[in-house]
Amino acid sequence: MPSMKHRLTSRSLSWRTLSISLMSVAIFAFPASAAQPTPDLSVGKKAYDLHCARCHGITGAGDGVDARKFYPRPRDLSYGVYKFRSTVSGTPPTDEDIFHTITVGLPGSNMPDWKHLPEETRWQLVYYLKSLSDIFEEESEVVSITTPDPGHKGANLKVGREVYDKLGCASCHGEQGLANGTSAAGLVDDWGMAIRPANLSQGWNYRGGKEPSDIMMRFLAGIDGSGMPSYMGTVTEEEAWHISYYVAAMQEQTHWSRILTASQAKQLPGSLDEKEWKAIPQIAFRARNVVDNQGTWTQPPTINLIKLQTVYNDDAIAFRIQWDDPTEDKVGNQADRLALLLRTEGDTGDSVTLQAWPLAKSADLDAHYWVASKAKATEKIISDYNELNGSAGVPLVKSEAQYQDGRWTLMLVRKRHQASVQHAENIEAGDVMPVAFAVWDAGNPEARAVTSWIDVTIHPDVDQHAVHAH
Amino acid sequence: MKSFTVSKLMLVVAFAAVALPGSVFADSSVAGSVSFTGEAPAAKPVKMNADPACKSAHSGPVMDNSVVVNSNNTLKNVFVYVKEGVTGEYPAPAEVVKLDQKGCWYEPHVFGIQVGQQLEISNSDATLHNVNAKAKANRPFNIAQPVQNMKSKKKFSKPEVMVSVKCNVHPWMQSYAGVVEHPFFAVTDATGAFSIEGLPAGDYVLEAWHEELGTQTQNITVAEGAAATADFSFSAQ
Numbered sequence: 001m002p003s004m005k006h007r008l009t010s011r012s013l014s015w016r017t018l019s020i021s022l023m024s025v026a027i028f029a030f031p032a033s034a035a036q037p038t039p040d041l042s043v044g045k046k047a048y049d050l051h052c053a054r055c056h057g058i059t060g061a062g063d064g065v066d067a068r069k070f071y072p073r074p075r076d077l078s079y080g081v082y083k084f085r086s087t088v089s090g091t092p093p094t095d096e097d098i099f100h101t102i103t104v105g106l107p108g109s110n111m112p113d114w115k116h117l118p119e120e121t122r123w124q125l126v127y128y129l130k131s132l133s134d135i136f137e138e139e140s141e142v143v144s145i146t147t148p149d150p151g152h153k154g155a156n157l158k159v160g161r162e163v164y165d166k167l168g169c170a171s172c173h174g175e176q177g178l179a180n181g182t183s184a185a186g187l188v189d190d191w192g193m194a195i196r197p198a199n200l201s202q203g204w205n206y207r208g209g210k211e212p213s214d215i216m217m218r219f220l221a222g223i224d225g226s227g228m229p230s231y232m233g234t235v236t237e238e239e240a241w242h243i244s245y246y247v248a249a250m251q252e253q254t255h256w257s258r259i260l261t262a263s264q265a266k267q268l269p270g271s272l273d274e275k276e277w278k279a280i281p282q283i284a285f286r287a288r289n290v291v292d293n294q295g296t297w298t299q300p301p302t303i304n305l306i307k308l309q310t311v312y313n314d315d316a317i318a319f320r321i322q323w324d325d326p327t328e329d330k331v332g333n334q335a336d337r338l339a340l341l342l343r344t345e346g347d348t349g350d351s352v353t354l355q356a357w358p359l360a361k362s363a364d365l366d367a368h369y370w371v372a373s374k375a376k377a378t379e380k381i382i383s384d385y386n387e388l389n390g391s392a393g394v395p396l397v398k399s400e401a402q403y404q405d406g407r408w409t410l411m412l413v414r415k416r417h418q419a420s421v422q423h424a425e426n427i428e429a430g431d432v433m434p435v436a437f438a439v440w441d442a443g444n445p446e447a448r449a450v451t452s453w454i455d456v457t458i459h460p461d462v463d464q465h466a467v468h469a470h
Numbered sequence: 471m472k473s474f475t476v477s478k479l480m481l482v483v484a485f486a487a488v489a490l491p492g493s494v495f496a497d498s499s500v501a502g503s504v505s506f507t508g509e510a511p512a513a514k515p516v517k518m519n520a521d522p523a524c525k526s527a528h529s530g531p532v533m534d535n536s537v538v539v540n541s542n543n544t545l546k547n548v549f550v551y552v553k554e555g556v557t558g559e560y561p562a563p564a565e566v567v568k569l570d571q572k573g574c575w576y577e578p579h580v581f582g583i584q585v586g587q588q589l590e591i592s593n594s595d596a597t598l599h600n601v602n603a604k605a606k607a608n609r610p611f612n613i614a615q616p617v618q619n620m621k622s623k624k625k626f627s628k629p630e631v632m633v634s635v636k637c638n639v640h641p642w643m644q645s646y647a648g649v650v651e652h653p654f655f656a657v658t659d660a661t662g663a664f665s666i667e668g669l670p671a672g673d674y675v676l677e678a679w680h681e682e683l684g685t686q687t688q689n690i691t692v693a694e695g696a697a698a699t700a701d702f703s704f705s706a707q
Contacts, residue, residue, distance in 0.1 A: 081610060090603075090611030138609055167616035168598025171521065171639050182520045183639045190604055222612050227638030229600035229614035233622070 036095075037120045044128025047121050051114065060132040062191075068296040070110045071289070072207075073193055080135025081190060081225040084208045088141040089222040089230035098126045108205035143220050147237035149213060152245065160246025163239045167231060172197040177250040178406030179302075180326035183227075185443065190225040196300045197227065199324055203251030205304070210251060216244040254305075257283040259455045263311040268318045272400050272411035277320055280309045287323065287439055287449035290355055302326055302441045303449040310456055316397055317427055317458075318413045319435075327443030328372070328403040335373035337440040339388060340412060342366040342425040342433065344381055351434050354450035358384050366425045368412055370399055372442075377412055381423050385438065385448075394420045431458045500690055500698040501665040504548045504658050504678055508706030510539035516642045523597035524574030524640060535579055536644070537682050544662020545704055547580040548680050549632065549648040551655035552666070553687060555674035560652040562586035562625075569635070569645060571599045571615070576635065576645035580681070582655035583647055585629055592621045598639055605633045608649065612638075631679060646681060671695075678702040 177200030380393030
């Protein structure tokens with residue numbers, strides 16, 4: 001129970017007239033308990049019913065009306081197993097741990113941050129959540145870390161990698177951290193739901209925070225209820241810091257955008273690993289799984305990000321596409337697949353939403369379809385996805401794919417004017433061309449991931465003299 | 471070896487100190503057998519493909535052990551314990567209960583342990599195991615044992631029949647711990663037999679628990695110094 005002595009109520013101090021910044025100063029200036037109100041479960045319950053029950057359910061059992069639409073599923077709070085703790089595995093989280101999760105949310109999940117709620121409300125929510133489970137009758141045991149954070153300069157990434165190997169992290173997270181370990185596909189959580197390990201290259205998707213100190217705590221305390229165990233006592237604290245920094249260094253820079261300016265070149269790169277690609281800008285955008293017609297997740301998504309580069313010349317346009325897929329499936333109809341979608345020529349209407357496409361009167365799409373089991377990607381106009389597997393389309397100028405350590409890289413080259421495909425999009429200088437993707441991981445066959453539309457701008461061939469003349 | 475002998479000795483001393491008063495030479499026992507009727511489920515080989523270290527630890531296929539029917543039509547791995555009727559305090563013995571992971575397999579598959587008794591979990595494999603105890607009455611825990619011969623110690627603070635122990639890295643691995651407040655429990659062996667010794671005379675409820683086939687209880691009366699018999703029978707589902 002929080003200390004009564006330090007309580008500050010809205011009556012004793014007119015909190016609401018103080019600015020938010022003053023409140024945050026107060027948090028840092030005093031012990032955390034200074035800001036904690038007197039627990040009042042009725043206040044917490046009211047806030048819970050309003051903000052939390054929709055996902056976490058009326059009783060906290062994780063069965064709210066929206067629960068099935070999400071991956072990961074909302075937590076069963078009545079079970080009392082908390083993922084993000086600063087406490088020893090199996091012991092309850094501290095009040096501050098729960099307050100922190102409510103305040104900052106869980107990145108990459110549907111749990112938003114609740115910073116906009118008054119601090120007092122967030123504390124009342126903490127008290128209310130604690131009343132939902134018996135686990136809080138147990139004492140918390142805080143993980144003590146006595147070795148100071150070495151910082152980026154003091155961290156030894158080589159030792160970090162050795163620890164990564166020694167501890168078998170790759171069995172779930174994969175050799176390069178791309179969530180493609182041998183045990184990745186069979187994981188279930190404590191409720192029997194299929195789950196996937198974190199893709200360590202995606203710092204933005206670390207639920208518990210991406211900083212080395214966050215990783216250190218997850219490493220030591222484990223993520224209870226998931227497959228991630230506590231590694232406390234397995235290595236020295238110094239080694240734990242090194243692996244935390246190593247994991248942080250596995251995170252890749254991600255240039256989020258929905259606009260990509262196509263580069264221009266006299267000659268297109270001849271292959272997907274040619275060095276010209278290094279100089280061509282790359283953007284990243286989310287791919288999201290399509291839920292079934294009941295709005296239910298059946299399997300955790302395995303493809304959640306696409307990286308795109310594009311370059312064109314007078315004749316053709318090349319796309320270089322990368323995405324992480326934990327299994328390389330390149331046999332038969334169940335192979336990994338990707339469709340690069342353009343609008344058909346002359347379609348200037350709103351882009352369709354791929355999450356719901358095709359609806360009854362949807363526009364057709366100009367699909368460039370790659371299947372890992374086939375040598376050549378093809379182009380055809382489709383009115384439904386199932387047409388992709390029907391009669392073959394027109395082969396693209398070039399398609400080349402490579403699978404390495406959990407990641408596909410695909411290069412597709414297409415004529416700017418594709419005369420052999422009726423209604424195919426003509427790519428003209430000056431166009432703003434919407435591009436979208438649908439991706440299938442054959443190792444996760446129920447899941448189709450789609451993206452929203454990315455605007456690829458094809459800059460006109462600028463006459464330098466004309467620019468100067470202005 | 472030496473420490474084992476010492477701990478056994480301590481167990482005897484501790485047990486004698488607590489259980490003796492009032493019933494010095496009058497302890498009784500209950501023994502019996504758990505039979506199985508119907509068609510035994512076909513043994514399924516476990517796919518250990520996920521980890522080459524597991525597969526190479528076995529010369530042939532490893533069979534799923536969720537229902538083990540012995541050659542005399544009895545059931546192995548049934549946890550039999552006194553569910554009701556035990557009075558008095560039975561402090562945890564000093565003897566350490568051991569759970570090993572060997573060849574990506576738990577040994578034992580089903581075991582009993584007293585509240586507060588030391589459990590030593592060890593990893594005999596040169597591969598990562600995590601030990602995920604999905605307790606409900608007790609604290610659940612999920613700890614990593616990445617290094618061969620690593621040992622971890624745990625205790626359970628409340629009675630709970632059963633605590634499921636799993637490894638997420640090798641999802642076929644499954645063990646069950648029956649946590650009881652007293653020493654009156656046993657696990658059926660390869661002949662389906664169990665024997666619970668040292669039980670004071672009295673009326674008890676005995677329960678037999680099987681992971682797939684459920685639980686059964688029966689009332690027993692144990693006379694002073696006598697050996698009672700209790701047999702159970704489970705049938706195919």
